[in-house]
Amino acid sequence: MRKLNVPIEDAIDVFDICISKVQNTDLKERLENCKPSIVTAVADYTTKAPRIELHTIATHDLINGNVTSSEMKKVYSDRMVGATAPGRYIYDKWRASAPNNICPLCAQRTTETLEHHLPKSKYPIYSVVPVNIFPACSSCNKIKLDAISNARETEPIHPYFDNVEDELWLKAEVIELKPASLRFYTIKSDHWDDIKYARIENHFRLFELEKLYASHSGEELAMNYFRINRLFETGGALSVKNFLEDSWLSMKDANINSWQTATYEALFNSNWYQEGGFKP
Ligand SMILES: [Zn+2]
Structure with missing residues (x-):
């Protein structure tokens, strides 16, 4: 889970660009008339998101009384996602907006x-809302x-409104059976209320982050075997421990809740691993 910067685009500007090539005059007029409703909906959203009240926004089928859910969803699928759609450059910009193109959810x-936090099937008014x-x-x-x-x-954790990187919540422990592996779990920060932690656990x-991180950490252990074995043979368990500590601190400096940070902390804390448990 990673925080992202809120897009700078204005909701109505984006909507205007997306519907700019609508030929059907009736549809165009009905979409144009949705703009005040969209402005109200965005204000509601930005008020409720920081308060964790987005779930109180009602699902809906019609927008402004006469634009169907299907018509509004098509503003996204046909007029933003389509290869030659007028909003495509915005789609491409947003899709490339995460640092190193890493998914903020996993x-x-x-x-x-692109992911809609409130799904457009249930909340079509937010189909192209930044x-x-x-x-x-x-x-x-x-x-x-x-x-x-x-x-x-x-x-769900919202990448624009929630910050879950301020406290440690991801931990791992070494399963001391050969071949060594890791189990990932969450912990509750003393500074977090029960709701924030429940949301982390739910996320x-x-x-399925436990499975995802266990898989990648398994690869990490395999990739490090040669180096750790050489450290062990030349300097014993202490050399291994020193390497693991350096790795842990380096990962932690970059991100306290990455699976890599949790992995190296767990390895650093496992005498069993350092004393030969790393061998297959
Ligand atoms: Zn992901």
């Missing part, structure tokens, strides 16, 4: 698509689909 895979759209990997996008929450505890479970 913090591991690369971004390939604060509701962020880049994500395809796997996280598929996992989330049209899921909506009905309580603060289950409200960790929903996006």
Whole structure:
């Protein structure tokens, strides 16, 4: 889970660009008339998101009384996503907006698509609203689909409004059985309330991060075997420990909640691993 900067684009500017080539005059007029409703909806969203109250926004089928959900969703799919769509450059810009193109939801895979925080199938008015759209990997996008929450505890982490990088929440422990592996889990910061932690736990479970991180850490252990074995043979367990500590501190400096940070902290704390447990 990584925080992203809110897009700088104005919701109505984006909407205007997307509908700029609508030929059907009736549809064009009905879409144009949606703009005041969109302005109100964006104000509601930006008020509620920091308060973790997005789940109180009602799902809807019609926008402004006469634009259907299907028509509004097409503003996104046909007029923003399409290869020659007028809004395509905005789509491309937003999709490339995450640092190193890393998905903010899993913090591991690369971004390939755009995710609607409030799904457009249930909240079509937010189909092309900037604060509701962020880049994500395809796997996280598929996992989330049209899921909506009905309580603060289950409200998904929002990359624009939530900061979960301020405290340590991701930990790992070495499973001391050969071959060595890691188990990842979450912890609650003393500075967090129960709702924030419940949301982290929910996110960790929903996006199957335990499995994802265990898989990548397993690869990391295999890739490090040669180096660790050589350190062990030349300087013993202490040399291994020193290397693990350096690695842990370096990863921690970059990101306290990455699986790499959790991995090296756990390895640093495992005498079993340093004393030969690293051998297959
Ligand atoms: Zn992802």
